Amino acid sequence: MGQTIVVVSGKGGTGKTSFTANVGMGLAMLGHATLCLDCDVGLRNLDIAMAMTDCAVMDFTDILTGNCTLEEAAVPHPKQHNLFLLTAPTRIGVSSIDKQAFRDLFPAINEQYDYCLVDAPAGLGAGFQLAISGADRAVLVTTTEASSLRDAQRTAMELNVLPENSVHMVVNRCRQKLLKSLHQTIDDAIDSTGLPLLGVIPEDETMSLHAGRGVPLLMTNNDCAARAYRNIARRINGQRTPLMKIR
Ligand SMILES: Nc1ncnc2c1ncn2[C@@H]1O[C@H](COP(=O)(O)OP(=O)(O)O)[C@@H](O)[C@H]1O
Ligand SMILES: [Mg+2]
Structure with missing residues (x-):
């Protein structure tokens, strides 16, 4: 039985x-059938980040309305056969999505995939509520900026509908230059959200380049952010992996 993790x-x-x-790719590279589900209704861009633009014809609402099956809508990654994308609709709003039917998708998803990562929209509105509705676990991504940390704290409170110990935090875009204050910031982030740390991802300027060129980051190198994402995939998978040094 697989598990669904909302981001x-x-x-x-x-x-x-x-x-x-990237963590989806990391889990797939570890040999796990992984579905990345775009839940950013109206503003989807997970297909671009996965280098899968134009790959998906059907979106998850096509399954809800009976237009197609999960197997038909979830498309495999062209270069990694364990990785799949189920995209979000672009032309309808969250309000017209059948929430119960959406939740009912997850037993089948967890049967077919080892991991499902749900990419949530920004904010705490209806799109966020929909995204978390099928999840067993959550990963809260924050940067070290004060405004992001405050939002993380607020978001953490909304996640107490999930089982205890099932919510983790990731601190993204950490810079070596700020290392002295970084430890303090990460400590503060852990204190303010009250969440355990799943990983720290360095600032990596090659990230947007990879997505733009249609080349998955984890397939080209093992430095910097790529290494951090791989380590996080291992931790999600239950392997003990020490925090890397930010260079
Ligand atoms: N660790 C990182 N280093 C450098 N750029 C990053 C990093 N993480 C994300 N980005 C960039 O930040 C921007 C927003 O990232 P994205 O993943 O789309 O955020 P969100 O989905 O939370 O809105 C993108 O241009 C992405 O390439
Ligand atoms: Mg996004």
């Missing part, structure tokens, strides 16, 4: 979509 943050632009795409 959230209060604020936009903290790195949820990049996390979903």
Whole structure:
């Protein structure tokens, strides 16, 4: 039986979509059937981050309305056969999605895949509620910025509908230059959200380049952010992996 992990943050632009795409790839590279589900209704971009633009014809609402099956809508990654994308609709709003039917998708998803990563939209509105509704676990992505940390704290409170010990935090875009204050910031983040740390991802300027060129980051190198994403995939998978040094 697989598990569904929702990737959230209060604020936009903290790195949820990049996390979903890269940790999804990391889990797939470890040999696990992994579904990345874009739940950013109307503003989807997980396909770009996964280098799968134009691959998906059907979105998850096509399954809900009976237009197609899960197998038909979830498309395999062209270069990694364990990785699949189920995309979000672009032309309808969250309000017209049948919430119960959406939740009912997850037993079948967890039967077919070892992991499902759900890329949530920014904010704490209806899209966020929909995204967390099928989840067993959550990863809250924050940067070290004060505004992001405050949103993370607020978001953590919304996640107490999930089972205890099932919510973790990831601190993204950490810079070596700020290392002295970084330890303090990470400590503060853990204190303010009250969540255990799943990983720290360094700032990596090659990230957007990879997505833009259609080349998955984890397939080209093992430095910097790629290494951090791989380590996080291992931790999700229950392997003990020490925190890497930010260079
Ligand atoms: N660790 C990182 N280093 C450098 N750029 C990053 C990092 N994580 C995310 N980004 C960039 O930040 C931007 C927003 O990331 P994205 O994953 O789309 O955030 P969200 O889904 O939370 O809105 C993108 O341009 C992405 O390439
Ligand atoms: Mg996003």
